[in-house]
Amino acid sequence: MRCSPALTLHVLAERLAVCRLPGWRPLPDWVDLTDRLVSVTRCGDELSIVCAETRVPVAAAEDSALEVVPGWRALRVVGPLDFALIGILADLASRLAAAEVSLFALSTFDTDLILVREGDLGRAVAALEHAHTVLHAGV
Template identity: 35%
Template sequence: MSAMPLHLMTHPEPLVVARLDGGSEPVWDWTPGPFASLTRTPNETSVVCLAELVPDGVLTEGPFRGVEVAGPLAFEAVGVMAEILAPLVSAGISVLAMSTFDTDWVLVPEQHITTASEAWRKAGLIVTPTVLTGRGDR
């Protein structure tokens, strides 16, 4: 990576991953929050969104806490995810890793966010909380 340590920003809002059938569209507004994502394959549609938005009866996994790498990151940056994931592997924490145009995110199971933050700090990364300013605000 670089000489500068990565800066990770933890978000307080609980997120979930919802599973819908392939080709399905969410029947709710899933877009508010610090992070939202819709991914389609022929077999499933996965929606990452605020836990509070998902209707009852939809299959979900979570809650997770979103952790954002302070960016933007250059597309040619090498080793960012490896630097984030290595301390979590050592701590036995499974996460969901995702990328946007500008940066990378990891979804950490809510019950492991403190342990993950400690592991990252021990590895030399900077970890700071973000402030909850209201649904959909950043």
């Protein structure tokens, strides 16, 4: 099954941070798994965290092992998506690449999320609206 030519994406209101810690570190206490959007991935020598920018404490800057890249916004594909669909991320990524917008991709069991820098959000939405519906609530 190929990707439907018309997806619906929601622009989420939260400003997000993408964070990295060494893989051996425990999950920091400032990560709240009850937030609207939080992603924690441990892979080899890295612990990657995506969370609300406001969750990352200012004091965290003193942790030399913590890398924080703030200023991200998320576009969430309305799901659930069938696992048999092919090319959803490829379609979204190619449209953003053509608009010269970099992305950070996340997937859940039900859907995909594309994170873009807040300064690129307008161009990202414009690029995606050529083929998909983008709902602007919270922009």
